[in-house]
Amino acid sequence: MSERVIPLFDQRLAAFKADIPAQKIAANGLLADTLGRPLRDLRISVTDRCNFRCAYCMPKEVFDKDYAYLPQNALLSFEEIALAARLFVAHGVRKLRLTGGEPLLRKNIEVLINMLAVIETRDGEPLDITLTTNGSLLHKKAQLLKDAGLKRLTVSLDGLDDAVFKKMNDVGYPVADVLAGIEAAQAVGFQSIKVNMVVQRGTNDAQILPMARHFKGTGVTLRFIEYMDVGATNGWRMDEVLPSREVMQLIHAELPLIQLDTSAPGETAERWGYAGADGKHDKAQGEIGLISSVTQAFCGDCNRARLSTDGKLYLCLFATQGHDLRSLIRGGASDDDILSAIGHIWQKRDDRYSQLRSEMPADTSTGARKVEMSYIGG
Numbered sequence: 001m002s003e004r005v006i007p008l009f010d011q012r013l014a015a016f017k018a019d020i021p022a023q024k025i026a027a028n029g030l031l032a033d034t035l036g037r038p039l040r041d042l043r044i045s046v047t048d049r050c051n052f053r054c055a056y057c058m059p060k061e062v063f064d065k066d067y068a069y070l071p072q073n074a075l076l077s078f079e080e081i082a083l084a085a086r087l088f089v090a091h092g093v094r095k096l097r098l099t100g101g102e103p104l105l106r107k108n109i110e111v112l113i114n115m116l117a118v119i120e121t122r123d124g125e126p127l128d129i130t131l132t133t134n135g136s137l138l139h140k141k142a143q144l145l146k147d148a149g150l151k152r153l154t155v156s157l158d159g160l161d162d163a164v165f166k167k168m169n170d171v172g173y174p175v176a177d178v179l180a181g182i183e184a185a186q187a188v189g190f191q192s193i194k195v196n197m198v199v200q201r202g203t204n205d206a207q208i209l210p211m212a213r214h215f216k217g218t219g220v221t222l223r224f225i226e227y228m229d230v231g232a233t234n235g236w237r238m239d240e241v242l243p244s245r246e247v248m249q250l251i252h253a254e255l256p257l258i259q260l261d262t263s264a265p266g267e268t269a270e271r272w273g274y275a276g277a278d279g280k281h282d283k284a285q286g287e288i289g290l291i292s293s294v295t296q297a298f299c300g301d302c303n304r305a306r307l308s309t310d311g312k313l314y315l316c317l318f319a320t321q322g323h324d325l326r327s328l329i330r331g332g333a334s335d336d337d338i339l340s341a342i343g344h345i346w347q348k349r350d351d352r353y354s355q356l357r358s359e360m361p362a363d364t365s366t367g368a369r370k371v372e373m374s375y376i377g378g
């Protein structure tokens, strides 16, 4: 049993003021940080609450009945989220991911999707909007989400064995209900559905092959995520990380795989397709994704920003502090001023935590300073 590190103070209370620079920063899509990385992807946490208690994310010892979630008035409203999204898109963002917490717990989330779906990229293309969910409310909401304009979905599922999955979500939620949610999403016509499986050595590694067999040929892309040292409460240990390479080798031994090109710069997943009898990728059998956040840092082209539930801009999943955009939005700053503030923050960005992780002393990776993933969005 790993020892949990419980933070001594609430990291959410700390924030940098988002300054409006004296010199305006135009939104021309050319924004780059100190490492030359553009801003292309915005992840928005729409709630810090969740009905699951995955130990790697919201362990129930910490997120118990006394845990102080953000009060309703701290949350960005849909109008505020849509405004922020529009400004980030003006700076070059092309992809939005709604996440949390559990995003489907946010009341009328489909109304927000409706508002976001009308935003176009700088090139006049439709925005790529996706949502990551634990699937528990998907069977109820799939049609509403589709009708609101959502095109893509990611569903998290850590195994097919009920006992393993119930233990991992720690609220006894059954596998069958998540599978029913995925089926509902397929039935209403979602073309692109991904399933995320966080692999924790000794907990659900025996589920890798059953999951691969189950989703092969279904049109659903299964992605394996290395267990990460996010937040300060999950008691992360390196020996619980199963490197993606081992996941690939395990699957390849039974279901031959061949490596495919990554879909776009800044994409987190390495793609491997199932090979047909001719040794080439058999598209009908689909592919898997490997997200090696621990063993192969992909900070070099990380173009992702995160907007927390209460409107703070985080420049890295492992950041310790965000930049308070909500004060600007609520303080009546003009769009130009907020654009300049975002530009200024991004231009100073030098985050590359995963790259630096390997050089850190062993105990800092479980340090109590990082914000929780449920708050800044996965």
Ligand code: SAM
Binding pocket: 050, 056, 057, 099, 100, 101, 102, 103, 132, 133, 134, 135, 154, 155, 156, 196, 197, 198, 225, 226, 227, 228, 229, 230, 234, 373, 374, 377, 378
């Ligand atoms: N509740 C939704 C869900 O579970 O899909 C959305 C939010 S959740 C924070 C987003 C993703 O982060 C999920 O796929 C989850 O499995 C992943 N995640 C959470 N904690 C993680 C950790 N410590 N390491 C790797 N992935 C993690």
Ligand code: SF4
Binding pocket: 050, 051, 052, 053, 054, 057, 058, 100, 101, 102, 134, 156, 374
């Ligand atoms: Fe909830 Fe998702 Fe975190 Fe699990 S991973 S506790 S479902 S927010």
Ligand code: SF4
Binding pocket: 297, 298, 299, 300, 302, 303, 304, 315, 316, 317, 318, 351, 352, 353, 354, 355
């Ligand atoms: Fe991006 Fe931070 Fe992850 Fe590196 S560690 S890929 S900078 S979010």
